[in-house]
Amino acid sequence: MDGVLTTVAVACDLPREVPESKLGHRIATTTTAVSLILDAAVGAFPPRMLEEMLEAEVLLLEKLSTERDAWHDPLLPTLPPSALASRRAANATAGPISDDLLHRGFADQVRLRPGNTALVGGITLTYAQLDARARLVARELRALGASRERPVAVVMQKGWQQVVAVLGILEAGSFYVPVDANLPIDRIRFLLEDSRAELVVTQPGLDTFLDWPTCTRARVVVADRLPPETPALLREPETSAPVDPDALAYVIYTSGSTGTPKGVAISHRSAVNTVLDINRRFGINRPGSSPRGLLPELRPLRLRHLRNPGGGRRDRPPGRVERPATLGEPHARGRRHGLELGARAHGDARPGPRRSRSAVLSGPPHGPPQW
Secondary structure, eight states: OOSOOEEEEEEEEOOTTOTTOSEEEEEEEOSSEEEEEEEEOTTSSOTTHHHHHHHHHHHHHHHHHHOGGGGGOSSOOOSOHHHHHHHHHHHOOOOOOOOOOTTHHHHHHHHHOTTSEEEESSSEEEHHHHHHHHHHHHHHHHHTTOBTTBEEEEEEOSSTHHHHHHHHHHHTTOEEEEEETTSOHHHHHHHHHHHTOOEEEEOTTHHHHSOOOTTOOEEEEOOSSOOTTHHHHHHSOOOOOOOOTTSEEEEEEOOOTTSSOOEEEEEHHHHHHHHHHHHHHHTOOSTTOOOEEEOSSOOTHHHHGGGSTTOOEEOOOTTOOOOGGGGGSOOTTSOOOEEEEOGGGGGGOOOOSTTOOEEEEOSOOSSOOOO
């Protein structure tokens, strides 16, 4: 075409007679103009996505029509400036790096708010009560030789004991390996043997029910009730085991859906800075915030609210299968800030009542969330 090229881009609703199509593209030309038209099914694409697609296409055509060398340029623009700006802003994560430990924030809340509710779910525990149980676990683990070089497996069903176990393991100076007790016994055996976890923290009943591999030489059971001698034990001076921020906090295994499960090692520094970033992004730092989890793995997300002023944790009872849509039910003892959904829940995830203000999704979903 001779003269000035005018490009017109328009996004239109898809004609009703072709409902099976989600997106169509049409080009209309005149001697001086090219019209780019996207026909899209209503609601099939996120806001601004079609406009950005057209902006990118217009940029590309204008570059190709005005710059001869652009036809040989392997790095042609793929995003319009507005989209690039929003992505740069989202990825601008530079900031101070904390040298804190994953469980130290919880210890701060124990000191500042010992009587505040820390955990609800099968049992209600204050920060002081949760700390007492965690310290008993740490004491037993130290006596069994727990150290920063030796992993401790958490073999449990979903429940409040998981939080006690993790805090106790970290307090003992070791790192944890979460193992879902509902997995097939061969998978449990593999995870324990592959991680070389000689020590295990488990729940009442599971200790005698599971067929433990020979590599586990000792098990600590998180009991429902504290032993009578607990107050005297906790009065004895005890110093937390020294831990470097680059030491391991936990090892999480992949699902093994594409092969043998592999352990992914996460340091305290990595876990803590993930927690702090999520706290800043979602404003999870207000009293009354209480996330509720559906995470089979004990990721630091499970502990983040225990680092925050007044935050608490709510757990569902062991063995209870909970659909994501029910997670928005009101908290029995106050407000809740957000939901945590495991990857298997994404395909059925729908927001509950408006009291749930945030949803944190982790892991690759089996399909796009249907909200």
